[in-house]
Amino acid sequence: MADRKVDLILPGDEGMELPLQSPTLGNDVINIQNLSGKGYFTYDPGFVSTASCESTITYIDGAEGVLLYRGYPIEQLAEHSDFAEVSYLLMNGELPNVQQKQEFQDKLNNHTLVHEQMRNFFNGFRRDAHPMAIMCGVVGALSSFYHDSLDVNDPTCRETAAFRLIAKMPTIAAMCYKYSIGLPFMYPQNSMGYAENFLNMMYATPTETTTPNPVLANAMDKIFILHADHEQNASTSTVRLAGSTGANPFACISAGIAALWGPAHGGANEAALNMLMEIGDVSRVGQFIKRAKDKNDPFRLMGFGHRVYKNYDPRAKVMRETCHQVLEEVGLKDDPIFKLALELERIALEDDYFVEKKLYPNVDYYSGITLSAIGIPSAMFTVIFALARTVGWVSHWLEMMSSPELRIGRPRQLYTGSPCRDYIPMKKRT
Secondary structure, rough: OOOOOOOOOOOOOEEEEEOOOOOOOOOEEEOOOOHHHHHHOOOOOOOOOOOOOOOOOOEEEEOOEEEOOOOOEEEHHHHOOOHHHHHHHHHHHOOHHHHHHHHHHHHHHHOOOOOHHHHHOOOOOOOOOOOHHHHHHHHHHHOOOOHHHHHOOOHHHHHHHHHHHHHHHHHHHHHHHHHOOOOOOOOOOOOHHHOHHHHHHHHEEOOOOOOHHHHHHHHHHHHHHOOOOOOOOHHHHHHHHHHHOOOOHHHHHHHHHHOOOOOOOOHHHHHHHHHHHOOOOHHHHHHHHHHHOOOOOOOOOOOOOOOOOOOOOOOHHHHHHHHHHHHHHHOOOOOOOOOHHHHHHHHHHHHHHHOOOOOOOOOHHHHHHHHHHHHOOHHHHHHHHHHHHHHHHHHHHHHHHOOOOOOOOOOOOOOOOOOOOOOOOOHHHO
């Protein structure tokens, strides 16, 4: 199978043979690396038909609604695993045994604190700054505090930087929130699990001892698992592109955070919640459903359908159950907005228009509702997405940096500007 070829016929040329490579799962890939030698490039806006790298981390089958982390279905991991174990799996390729899991957790615990001077760094931001703006700056600034793990050519340094990023991200995310509301930063508690510790840093205060609700902590852990990685999406590709230049890992992850900030990527769950606020009441659902079906109406149902999944988003199945558990736990089943969300969900799952077009509720729809029910402000939604996705970014960065095929990313273009022309002095221009 490895020596299969496809013939490419080029104008005025005898053509050339291109290698046809087969993945473990998914579509065959035509290797076009040598095409430029014939004076040609390919044109693929959005890279929808281009494999930019070879990876063993995550597999998606959008037609069948399949998401695998290292071969394991996301549904099984969400049901049986926790975020720390999933992080180990993504970074190392296999599930850990008891000893490996404990050693991994201990390494994370060794890096949960941030440098004390970083507390002063926050004071440079306005109180009303968007948390993602703060996170971009703070994560990028980590490279100025941890000089001992910046050598990207040293595997030990790469591993140390990876653990620092995964461990410190919940601390930084919670600090972004606390700073925005003027409350003291809370130190991490290494006796707690990853999600529980994050919620504790978000909501605890120095004046009293509290423990996060286990149902809410479990829901947050599932959100982290479901958002940990999603193949070569915009932010992951950004991390890889930045990393291909030899940039330090903190700068690479900061670049990924910036890409995730876009409303078409990480802001989808916030947009879904804003849509529910716009609809406002169950009595208006029919009106907005009608608008969504009207091609001439700019209104769109946010949180429905997915660019990759042409079937039901496998993460949404898990998130839907988690969402209902949280609503039940916090007593919001009868809240107007959440009643509206459940009614909209019911219609979308039963209405022929949505079923025919496969516009099912996706993970963003349910995660936005769930985070809001937990008490997370909408401005923090994308921060939490970045927190969860960090392990995926780090795993892809580690994989890329250890690859013998590592090359600096350099896409080409289809130039449609002016042809070569001579400069005209100002006095001669009309």
